[in-house]
Amino acid sequence: KAGVTQTPRYLIKTRGQQVTLSCSPISGHRSVSWYQQTPGQGLQFLFEYFSETQRNKGNFPGRFSGRQFSNSRSEMNVSTLELGDSALYLCASSLGTANTEAFFGQGTRLTVV
């Protein structure tokens, strides 16, 4: 069974640009969540998508957005990049209920210069 796949693995962007990250969940998983990890911070919840609908959203500015497609693949977009957006972005897929474990991808390391 293939795991969660995130692309690209590494990315360097310039301030003001926008970026799109992709996450392919485990087959059969309908929930995809996104997290940001910056140095010294724990995993910060960005948003969760379930069956193409955003189910929950964390405390991030509107520059951070996402979507989910009918095949459960999800994309995350960050517009007008700032230096502080440099981070590891992880996505996780699950069956979508609170008592089911999440399976994480290896992450996308975004560097904004």
Added chain:
Amino acid sequence: ILNVEQSPQSLHVQEGDSTNFTCSFPSSNFYALHWYRWETAKSPEALFVMTLNGDEKKKGRISATLNTKEGYSYLYIKGSQPEDSATYLCAFRNNDMRFGAGTRLTVKP
């Protein structure tokens, strides 16, 4: 407690030692408490998902307990091995998944 708090922040033990960490979380609107292990250069890996007050779960040398009324969970590792070296994260699940900052465990041979 509004956030998820983990202690200690880091821990260094000798091979063979037993150890435990604490996760504190809000005691209201509880759905589930998750534990993950995150090894360097890998993805976080689920250890346990706990939902019931008094729950105890075990996987090999690792076990966890849950107290939802007072809002804490303990993770225990018996006879630590160098391969147990990792960051251990707990996450409180209600509408979202709120992670603690983790406990970084280093087991010396």
